[in-house]
Amino acid sequence: MSAEAPAGPARTRLPLVALAGNPNTGKTTLFNRLTRSDRKVANYPGITVERHEGELRLPGGRTVRVLDVPGTYSLSARSREEEIAIDSVAGLRGEPEPDLVVLVADATQLSRNLYMALQVLELEVPLVVALNMSDALAARGASIDVDALSNALGVAVVAIAAQKGQGLAALESAIERALAAPDGARPGARWQPGSVELAADLERVGAVLPPEWSRGNPARVRALAAWALLSLDEHDELRDVPEALRRAVIERRAQAQQTSRQIETEIIRGRYDWIDALTASVVREGPQARTATERADAVLLNPWIGFPLFLLAMSVVFLALFSWSEPAIGAIEAGFGVLTGLVRDALGPGILRDFVTDGLIAGVGSVVVFLPQILLLFLFIGILEDTGYMARVACIMDRLMRAMGLSGRAFVPMLSGYACAVPAILATRTMERQRDRTLTMMVVPLMTCSARLPVYTLVIGALFPPTLLLGFAPVQSLMLVAMYLFSALMALVVAAVLSRTMLKGPRVPLILEMPPYRTPHWPSVLRQMFQKARTFLTEAGSVILVCTIALWGLLAFPKDAQREERRETLAAAIAAAETETEGRESQERVEALTAEDAALAGEALRESYGGRLGRAIEPAIEPLGFDWKIGVGLIGAFAAREVFVATLGVVYGMGGVDEDSTTLRERIRAETRANGEHVYTPLTGLSLMIFFALACQCMSTLAAVRRETRSWGWVLFLFAYMTALAWIASFAVYQGGRALGFS
Amino acid sequence: MPNPRDLRPGETARLLEVGGDRSFRRRLMEMGFLPGTPVRLVRRVRIGDLVEFEVRGGHISLRASEAGALRFESQR
Numbered sequence: 001m002s003a004e005a006p007a008g009p010a011r012t013r014l015p016l017v018a019l020a021g022n023p024n025t026g027k028t029t030l031f032n033r034l035t036r037s038d039r040k041v042a043n044y045p046g047i048t049v050e051r052h053e054g055e056l057r058l059p060g061g062r063t064v065r066v067l068d069v070p071g072t073y074s075l076s077a078r079s080r081e082e083e084i085a086i087d088s089v090a091g092l093r094g095e096p097e098p099d100l101v102v103l104v105a106d107a108t109q110l111s112r113n114l115y116m117a118l119q120v121l122e123l124e125v126p127l128v129v130a131l132n133m134s135d136a137l138a139a140r141g142a143s144i145d146v147d148a149l150s151n152a153l154g155v156a157v158v159a160i161a162a163q164k165g166q167g168l169a170a171l172e173s174a175i176e177r178a179l180a181a182p183d184g185a186r187p188g189a190r191w192q193p194g195s196v197e198l199a200a201d202l203e204r205v206g207a208v209l210p211p212e213w214s215r216g217n218p219a220r221v222r223a224l225a226a227w228a229l230l231s232l233d234e235h236d237e238l239r240d241v242p243e244a245l246r247r248a249v250i251e252r253r254a255q256a257q258q259t260s261r262q263i264e265t266e267i268i269r270g271r272y273d274w275i276d277a278l279t280a281s282v283v284r285e286g287p288q289a290r291t292a293t294e295r296a297d298a299v300l301l302n303p304w305i306g307f308p309l310f311l312l313a314m315s316v317v318f319l320a321l322f323s324w325s326e327p328a329i330g331a332i333e334a335g336f337g338v339l340t341g342l343v344r345d346a347l348g349p350g351i352l353r354d355f356v357t358d359g360l361i362a363g364v365g366s367v368v369v370f371l372p373q374i375l376l377l378f379l380f381i382g383i384l385e386d387t388g389y390m391a392r393v394a395c396i397m398d399r400l401m402r403a404m405g406l407s408g409r410a411f412v413p414m415l416s417g418y419a420c421a422v423p424a425i426l427a428t429r430t431m432e433r434q435r436d437r438t439l440t441m442m443v444v445p446l447m448t449c450s451a452r453l454p455v456y457t458l459v460i461g462a463l464f465p466p467t468l469l470l471g472f473a474p475v476q477s478l479m480l481v482a483m484y485l486f487s488a489l490m491a492l493v494v495a496a497v498l499s500r501t502m503l504k505g506p507r508v509p510l511i512l513e514m515p516p517y518r519t520p521h522w523p524s525v526l527r528q529m530f531q532k533a534r535t536f537l538t539e540a541g542s543v544i545l546v547c548t549i550a551l552w553g554l555l556a557f558p559k560d561a562q563r564e565e566r567r568e569t570l571a572a573a574i575a576a577a578e579t580e581t582e583g584r585e586s587q588e589r590v591e592a593l594t595a596e597d598a599a600l601a602g603e604a605l606r607e608s609y610g611g612r613l614g615r616a617i618e619p620a621i622e623p624l625g626f627d628w629k630i631g632v633g634l635i636g637a638f639a640a641r642e643v644f645v646a647t648l649g650v651v652y653g654m655g656g657v658d659e660d661s662t663t664l665r666e667r668i669r670a671e672t673r674a675n676g677e678h679v680y681t682p683l684t685g686l687s688l689m690i691f692f693a694l695a696c697q698c699m700s701t702l703a704a705v706r707r708e709t710r711s712w713g714w715v716l717f718l719f720a721y722m723t724a725l726a727w728i729a730s731f732a733v734y735q736g737g738r739a740l741g742f743s
Numbered sequence: 744m745p746n747p748r749d750l751r752p753g754e755t756a757r758l759l760e761v762g763g764d765r766s767f768r769r770r771l772m773e774m775g776f777l778p779g780t781p782v783r784l785v786r787r788v789r790i791g792d793l794v795e796f797e798v799r800g801g802h803i804s805l806r807a808s809e810a811g812a813l814r815f816e817s818q819r
Contacts, residue, residue: 073770073773073774074773076769076773078766078770108800109799109800109801110800111775111799111800112774112775112799112800112801115773115775230769230773233765233766235766236766264765264768264769264772265772265777265778268769268772268773268777269772269777269778272775272777293802294785297786297795298786301786301788301790301795302790303789303790306790307790391804395788395790395791395793395804396788396790396791397791398791398792398793398806399790399791399792402806408791506764509763509764509767509805509806509809510793510804510805510806510809511767511770511771511774511803511804511805512793512803512804512805513774513801513802513803513804514795514802514803514804515802516802
C-alpha cells in the first residue's frame with residue numbers, strides 16, 4: 001500500500017477528471033467503482049485535507065487521473081473542504097485546472113444538486129453530469145427525462161446507480177467523448193444576472209479579481225465574482241484572498257443593503273429560478289409517500305426509544321471492539337515474540353542485538369498491536385456513517401455537545417478518539433470554523449485511546465480484586481467501564497470550560513442533512529477503514545517507532561563494561577545450565593543465575609539516563625504515590641502510553657512481559673517502599689490510572705495538533721493543561737484517599 | 744409571520760423569509776430554503792432539540808433555536 005505513487009512527467013500529463021458533488025450523493029462510491037486500484041493519497045498543499053486521486057482506464061484505452069473532490073453543497077466557500085472544492089473545480093491557488101468535471105448528482109434531489117452543476121457551468125469548465133440513485137428514483141415511481149436535461153444543460157447527462165454498478169460503462173464513454181471534444185461539453189445555457197444592479201455588482205467585483213484567477217475569460221470573471229460575493233466577508237477564514245477583493249465585496253454588499261437589496265438572495269434566487277424552470281419540464285414526480293426512512297426515524301429519533309437504542313448501539317460497538325480484537329492482539333503479540341526470539345538467536349549478544357530486539361522490533365510491535373482495535377472502530381464508524389445513522393447520532397448528541405460548547409458534528413472525532421487521537425484530530429477537518437476545530441482537538445486526546453488500555457488492564461488486573469460487586473457485577477470490568485466514562489466526562493467538562501474562556505466565540509449554526517438509510521456499500525466502508533489505519537501507521541506509527549527507539553537508548557546507556565561482562569558470563573552459564581541434564585539441581589541453578597542477571601539488569605537501568613531521569617522527577621511524582629521506578633515508566637510512556645508496561649517489565653528486571661502476564665502482576669504487588677509499605681495499592685493504582693487518563697503522553701498527538709493548528713502555542717497549551725490536570729487529579733485522589741484512611 | 748414553532752409536524756408551508764447570520768442564511772438558501780419554496784416540517788427531534796425539514800427532496804435538521812430564522816407565510 002504505497003501512499004506515494006511516483007509523480008513522473010508521464011503521470012502528470014494524464015488528463016485530470018475531477019469528481020465533484022453534494023455530500024451523500026454516492027460520489028465516493030462512484031470514485032471507488034471507477035478507480036479500482038492505485039490511489040494516491042496526499043494532503044492538499046497548504047491545507048490538511050486529504051486529496052484522493054486514482055486512475056481510470058477508459059474503454060478506448062486512454063488512462064485518466066480521477067480526483068475525488070470533497071463533497072459540498074455549493075462552490076461557495078466557508079470550510080476547508082469547500083475551499084478545496086472551488087480550487088479543484090476552477091483550478092485556483094495551486095490546484096491544476098481539471099480537463100473535465102464529473103458532477104455526481106442525486107436524482108432524487110435534482111434541483112439542489114443542479115445548483116452546484118450550474119456553478120460549474122458558469123465557470124465554463126467541461127462538465128458531465130452523473131445522475132446517481134436513478135434506481136431509487138424509479139422505485140419512487142418518479143422519472144427524469146435525461147435527454148431533455150442533457151439538451152437544456154448542453155452537457156452529457158448519464159443515469160447511473162453507483163452502488164449497483166449500473167450505467168458506469170455509459171458514464172466512462174461520456175467522459176471519453178467529453179475529453180475528446182471539450183467544446184462539445186461547454187454549456188449551451190446558464191443563468192444570467194436578473195437585474196442591472198446585480199450585473200453592476202458582478203462587474204465591479206470582477207474588476208478586482210486577480211488576473212491569474214480569471215485568466216481573461218469573461219465568463220470566469222463573472223462566475224468568480226459571484227463566488228466572491230457569496231463567500232467573502234469580515235469573518236471568513238479563507239486563505240490567499242486578496243484584501244482588495246474582500247473589501248470590494250464588503251463595500252458592494254453594504255451599498256446594496258442601503259437600497260434593501262440582498263446580493264446573496266438575488267444570486268441564489270436567480271440560479272434556482274433557472275433550475276426550477278428547467279426541472280419543471282424534465283422531472284415527473286411520483287406519488288408522495290412517507291418513505292421507509294421517515295418511518296424508521298419515527299422510532300430511532302423518538303425521545304423514549306431513540307436514546308436507549310443509541311446507547312445499545314454504542315455498547316454493542318464497544319463490546320465487539322474488545323472481544324473481537326483480543327484474539328488478533330494476542331496473535332500479533334505472539335508473532336512479535338517469536339520474531340524477537342528468532343532474531344535473538346540469530347544475532348550474537350551485544351548492542352546490535354539489543355537495538356534490533358528491544359528498540360526496533362519492540363517499537364514496530366507496539367505500533368502494530370493497536371491495529372485490530374483501530375481497524376474495528378473505524379469499521380464501525382464507517383458502517384454507522386454509510387448507513388446514514390451517524391447523522392441521527394449527531395442529532396441525538398447535539399443538545400449535550402452544544403451545552404459543552406461543541407456541536408453534534410464533534411461526535412465522530414470524539415468517538416474516533418477511543419481508537420487513536422491522531423485520526424480523530426484529522427477528522428476535525430470537516431468542521432467549519434477554526435475555533436470549533438481547535439476546541440475539538442483540545443479535548444479529543446482525553447478520550448480513552450487504545451494505548452491506555454494495556455496500562456488499565458495491568459493495573460486493574462494486579463490491584464483490584466476479581467470479585468463481584470453486590471453479587472453480580474465484576475469489579476474489574478466496572479473499573480474499566482468507569483475509566484472510559486471518566487474520559488468522556490472529562491473531555492466534555494474541559495470543552496465546557498475552554499469554550500467559555502480561551503475559545504470563546506459565536507456558535508456556528510448547525511445544518512445537518514439527514515440522508516436516507518441504506519445498506520452500506522462494503523468496498524467503500526473497507527477502503528475508508530484501511531485509509532484510517534494507514535493514517536495511524538504513517539502519522540502516529542512513525543513517531544511511536546522513533547520514540548520507542550529513543551527510549552531504548554535512554555534505558556540502555558550508559559553501559560558499565562564490568563557489569564556487561566558479568567551479564568554475558570551469566571548468559572552463557574544459564575544457557576549451559578539449561579542444556580544440562582534435567583533435574584531439580586540444574587533448574588535451581590538456572591533460577592539463581594537468572595535472578596542475579598535480573599538484579600544486574602535492574603541496577604543497569606537504575607544508572608541509565610532514563611533511570612536517572614526517573615529518580616530526578618521522583619520528588620514531583622511522590623505526592624501522587626509514585627516512586628522513581630514508576631517515574632521511569634512514565635518517561636517511557638511519553639513516547640507512547642503502552643510502552644509503560646514494557647518499561648515496568650525492564651525496571652523490575654523481567655524483560656518481555658505484557659499487561660496480562662501474571663509474573664509482572666505478582667511482582668508489582670510485592671514491590672515495597674523503603675518503609676516496608678506496598679508501593680502498589682488500589683489507591684496508587686487508581687492514582688496511576690487517573691494520571692494516564694489525563695496526561696498528554698503522546699508525541700504523535702502533539703505533532704498532529706501542531707500540523708492542524710499551525711501553532712506551537714496550542715501544542716504547548718495542550719501538553720501543559722493535560723499534564724497539569726493529570727497531576728492535580730492524581731494528587732487529589734491519592735492524598736484525599738490517604739486522608740480518608742485508604743492506603 | 745409564523746415561525747417553525749407554529750407549524751405542526753407533517754405540515755407544509757411556503758417560506759416567506761430567511762433571517763439569521765449572513766453565512767448561515769447563504770447556506771440555507773443554497774440548500775434550497777428560498778423564500779417562496781414550500782417546506783415541510785417533518786418532525787421535531789426532541790432528544791436533540793432539533794427540527795427536521797424537507798425542502799426540495801432533501802431532509803435537513805436545524806437546531807430549534809436557529810430554525811427561528813425561518814419565517815413562513817400564514818396558512819389561513
